[in-house]
Amino acid sequence: MDRQKLQRIGVTAASSVAAVLFALVICGIILLLTGRSPSHVYQTMWDAAGERRIQYDAIQRATPLMFAGCAVALGFKMNLFNIGVEGQYRIAALVTAIVGTRIGFLPAPLHVAVELAVACICGAAWAGIAAFMKVRRGVNEVIATIMLNAIAISLAAWLFNTYFRYTQGNSQNVTTRPIPRSGWMPDIVKDQLNGFFIVALLVVFAYWIVVFKSRFGFRLRASGHNDVAAKTSGISSKRMIVTALLLSGAVAGFIGMQQTLGDSHAYSSQGFVDGIGFLGIAVALLGRNHPIGIVLSALLFGLLAASATKLGLIKVPQEIVQIIEGVIVLSVVIVNEASGRWVDKRTQQRAAHAVEHHLTQQGVTA
Amino acid sequence: MTTAEPNTEQPYAVELEGIEKRFPGVIANHDVSLKVRKGTIHAIVGENGAGKSTLMNTLYGMHQPEAGTIHVNGQQVHFKSPAEAIAVGIGMVHQHFMLADNLTVLENVILGAEPARRGVIRHAEGTAKVAALAKQIGAHVDLDAPLSALGVGQRQRVEILKVLYRGANILILDEPTAVLVPQEVDELFETLKVLVAGGATVIFISHKLDEVLAVSDEITVIRQGTTVGTVTPDSITRSRLGEMMVGSELPKPIPRVTKIGAAVRLEVNGASAKVVGPGSQKYVFQDIDIDVHEGEIVGVAGVEGNGQFELCEGILGLMPLTAGTIVLDGNDVTHETVRHRKDAGIGYIPFDRHREALMLSSPLWENTMLGRESQPKFNIGPLINVRGSQADCREIIHDFDVRTPGEDVPAFALSGGNQQKLIVGRELVNNPSVLIAAHPTRGVDIGAQNAIWARLRTARDAGMGVLLLSADLEELIALSDVIVVMFDGMITARLTPAQATPELLGLYMTGTRQEAAA
């Protein structure tokens, strides 16, 4: 069996790498067609990826993606499509930034811990609305979360503009009040690599334990896999829907924390980095909802984006990276589908073979 | 083996020679030869899983054989898709109808082959053509009725019309009688005879010997993937044919030696449930009273869709009752959760193993743990005890003779019979006080069927109560201590196996006859 497991892992890894290579080839063709040298572009990115600063930047960018990937994957495991990560982390970031300024009396570690708890609760609460709507009213979570994204953006903008605006001097950079230093997440490398990277790894680890190793995770996966069978076996799918979405939202709450607690130390409507929720879907897909896969694909996306910042210097539009990312996701879906089928078929053949073999040994004709 | 005398001078409509089809995990066809004469009814018989459907799918172009040749009307053919088979006049009526409920009969028949000019469907032309076909085969169907208003027998007629409409003169019917009650079977056979008289050729798959002997011109027997011979009905006895099919004597019903206990394992008292649709509500079952005693098997007969499935859901707690109670070992569980009821001693072998029982891409040990994962042996604190769970699974694999290379393979890799044995094992290993067994042997091979029956008997003898729901009347009669018939959500008869003949059951199952539920 071990051999088979290894083979599965091998095929998965190979297919993901193939997808990435395929994406690079496609983008190379696009570059050629637009009269640019792909080798020059990739060389520039490759050289950039060798720089320490770019590597830190890649990790910095990967950190929120790991949270987002886990949040989305938690949903996927329950066969739920949480598109609402986007709104969940925005609400969480705003509320955390506000709460963070009000609890400055706490000592540093506790201050940060409370902030993180607030972020989780807010993310979970916002996701909980979609969960409630699905369980009580049968509203599809995709629709509910898309709507909630729009509402979250408007609600956060309104709250921020109406109650929490703060500016220094003649600055146009309107933010919430700055969080006192005790509420900051310390940097690992000053101004280059924040401590949230460690938090992200811990969260991915927790995701692995909870989803893949715990009884709760088993029920979650069972419900996601075949909810009729799970229900028939006594697992309440409503409860699983609610729990999965709450957990997903709670993890989503972390996404904006690196920016809020590690970098700008405040929330601002216009400076807020959005779109990570959508990228998280890509990360979860590319990583096949597996913890290691999520970490690796987040790092890959981070590295692509980080090394792309150099492309402007050689007059290549950075959009090429977005094309690479898009093609990677598309080809991963296609390649995974194909390789998955192949592995399934192999497994089935092997099982049949083993049974036949077993029967012949017993002297029974198959 | 016995060979049929060439009984007519008719040429062959279909000739299959040396067909081989390999499938992972499923009994494949090998060395199959089949010759069907034009204008005859040719039966293909064999046990479930013998490879009949695989063979017919090959002929219909659903997949390509690894070896062998196919001739249709003397011409060699290589079908790459059903469309190519249809083009040479082969039509197939599937066991599961491929019809759209929300369309009318006419629309269903012409769907995909609409007479149209410049994209506009010409209804009049379609109506005329379909009506003529219907008249020709003696089918009385209202072409404008919505399909949803039709019964099973009529739906099958619509399927046949659909195939004929596409110009088929060689019809393949895959287990057409499996879903029909005896009276409908007779009507179907009349239709088939009319068709053959009109020059068509019918290939008809079955594992019911009486039917086959009654209607066929020739019979080809398939066993374990290969053809074992072709016979004519008048040259063979029923028991000899059965022997050809199973390779040995038919299993004899084993009379029970143990007694039914006095304790009531499961009481269903006046249970009713409704589904609320847009603007209407309809009882899915009503006033159901069933007692299952210690060591008793209560059979439930009925045409599918008459409330049996919902009744199981009601007993299990998946569907709320609008009236009545469910009592398990003396405890009212009417308002308890599914989990509570299962823990309190209800086992359930569901109707559809893929839909209701298995996680197909998960390993077997996760599948055997499903529904039992709160038991201590599967846990270490809040985490899953993987080794313990795997050991438990290995026990089930061993005890229930599940043919698999190991407990780590995903469930989809197993054949249907082995999947079913795994489920039976999972549900029985808990020693439930009552087992709800829905079609426990559907789609499994004869060996597995015997094994599952033996298991059920053993558990019964140990005091378990069984509620057995089955479409296989032989199974019901062989196993049950008492048989109730459900029709339109209600119990229409209670019979002892001795009283119950397939014909009588058929009358009750179609609602032709009703008796006050005793």
Place this chain on the structure above:
Amino acid sequence: MRYSKRLRVASLAVVLGLAAAACGSSAKTTSTTATTKGGTATTAATAGSAAGATTAGSTAGGTSSGGTTFGGKLPDCFGNPTGTVTKGSKAGIAYDTGGRGDGTFNDSAARGADAAKTGLGVTIDELEAKTGDDRNPNLTTLSGNGDNPIIAVGFLFETDLLKIAAANPKTMYGIVDDVPPGANANIFSLVFAANEGSFLVGAAAALKSKSGHIGFIGGQDIDLIHNFEAGYDAGAKAVNSKIIIESKYLGAAGDNAAWTSPDKAKEIATGWYTSGADVIYSAAGGSGNGTIDAAVAAGDGKWAIGVDSDQYLTATPAQQKHILTSMVKHVDVATYDTIRAVGQGATKGAVCTFSLANDGVGYATSGGYVDDIKAKLDGYKADIISGKIVVPAK
């Protein structure tokens, strides 16, 4: 078997999502909020520099592009450096999301960069933020690349710029539309006196109005836009003290839809045109297009006034007949001047207010509809520059 249909749908959605995210980031670009939020306080600018400013292009090395003239006298804030720009020296531009082609301030900065390239012979390195995550790395990359100066286009760069400027004390930086807090020795704050430009278009409105009835439509009801309105009112009243000026804001503070609601603006403008108003000025980002459309619908003699850039240049022919003028904010000039000043040796950061005096703001003449009153407008302009007229800021 292993991949549910849902997951397949999911994957499709992701691709769409990525696309949406990409579009989202460029669409949100800044609904001209940043651009319109021009100069904050300082009204009377550097009185001394009065002279040559109006007759732009007179200075040696001056270039002209898109109706803007570059190479006028440098604002005093740059410390009047006297060196010469080294050909081939490198200057960096860090655009905000949207980048070149966004139709607003990024584009304007790009024009200034292009002019510096042709006019000063410098090499321009440009990086565009695709997401907010890119701002810091882009500034860092440019800093590491030896670019000097580096201009951050938009106040959203503030937080990152403060960190990076502190880490690279020898590099000079510019930031558009913002005055970062604290004393920043190597940052030029490039801000605009929108009230002065608005004064001139207000005067133009009053001069052109036949009914003595004009209007102002603001985006969000905030100080930054009050700055535009105050200038406009003062300009109109300087011409005709009895003029009727309608005023309306499209949204309360924080209502970001105010910048992107041309339908609302159109409704309001149509009402005013119907009741006799004949010139309406909008300082409401993209919503201003609604005012132009309303003027088109209201027919001959009804005018709209554009904002930020010369909107005549990007309008349809039908709209062009109704765009009297535009209040132009020269981010391009600010960009060009910063590159030039640093190239000439400017080394001390300061707040640079771009006003009428240094051609940092002005009015557009495209279409020729204000040619007949140009003399009068230029008179007001000279008076403002000389300090004779003090334009209120609020």
